[in-house]
Amino acid sequence: MSPHAPRFRCALAAALLAGAAASAVPSGTAHAAPPVRDRIVVTADGSPAYTLAGDLSSGSIAVLDNVVTYEPDRIEGxxxxxxxxxxxxxxxxxxxxRDFSLKGRFTLKDPGAGVEITADIDGGVTVPGTAQVRWEGKGTVRRAGGSADRRVAFTIEDRRPDPGDHAVRFTHAGQQRNAILRLPDDYDGTPRPALFHFPGLLESPAVAEWFGRMADFAQTRGFIMVTPEHHGVGWQGVLGGTPGPDLDDPGFVRRLQDVLVDRFDADPRRLYASGMSNGGFFTSKTACENDRFAAFAPVAGQLNDPGACAPGRHVPIVLIHGDGDFVVPYATVRPALDFWKRNNGCGSRTxxxxxxxxxxxxxxxxxxxxxxDCPADGPVTLYEIKGGGHNWPGGTPFLGPFLGGTTYDIDANAVIWDFVSRHRL
Incomplete structure (x- = not known):
């Protein structure tokens, strides 16, 4: 069982309640690497007051996030x-x-200054900026053989991300946008491939992960798994995405690509896109427009407007669809498949x-x-799930049997990763 599973089950429960109410290959490509060490600032009131600020010279402090709330839920190290x-x-x-609040202990020992600080944390942790957490409250300060309760504060700049779950939060086109990602167990700051997964209609990133186990799959395989959150019920500009504010979903994705490269060391030549249902439609649309993804994998949601698609390049793509899907009928596959074969110059042989x-x-x-007969830089593959419904192959059915059969003859995570990981820009 994944070490993230107990925490994730709690996160999923919160998500469902909220819904009821509402092989790493280093690349030589230049990219902006994050600073090498985490930075710590500690202050304590008193006479004299105490301040310590600096980059860690050894060790690391992991700041990990909750995949439902997008807020920190673990600070350790x-x-x-x-x-x-x-x-x-x-x-x-x-x-x-613990019990919906961050709780635990912080300690500092500074022998040269003769200072030791301990503080029991019970809430009050804030996020003042990107990759930062801060706490301020009562702590015990010991110096010169005495001790006193003082006002204590610490700030952590998590400049060196650690393996585990992280949230990305920023404002784009006037709207708060979010994503979750998991850095694999062997993450060490070297450039890693990253797979983006676009959830389906009404799916939050947490719910998509629960039913598909995509991050669990990525965790031991050396790549970064990224799941962005759509605004409202789905991705706009494709079937199912209810029109709303001018969200600029394509621009949101490009900005998120920048964050992955700049902050989390994603290899810019090995970014990939997948999606389910409405997220599959959006993945297909992204294949027409976003030239920073090296390969694509739409599931149960294929290109719904071939006439408006002009990639201007060969597009490696694997399509996965059930012929018993009554939500997005299998008949929608043929026009999309014919377009990608034509775009890539694959000929008619199958x-x-x-x-x-x-x-x-x-x-x-x-x-x-x-x-x-497809070119090496533009393979087109279709997985036809005979008897398969509107579900993630190898995953947990989203609504049990209501959306049709779920195949366990293939695992969509493995199929997708095996296909996309062969390609790079």
């Missing part, structure tokens, strides 16, 4: 930094979300391969349709 009066100071944080029926009890089978 130890490190050392230069002391305020020479020598070496040490800090330790053990703070986690090779159909029946895949092993490894889960006969799911009442589905899978046929892979390859097009061997």
């Amino acid at each position: 130890t490190g050392t930094l230069p002391g305020s009066a020479g020598g070496t100071a040490s800090v330790s944080f053990d703070i986690a979300d 090779v159909a391969t029946e895949l092993p029926d490894i889960a006969p009890d799911d009442n589905t089978t899978v046929v892979r349709h390859d097009h061997p």
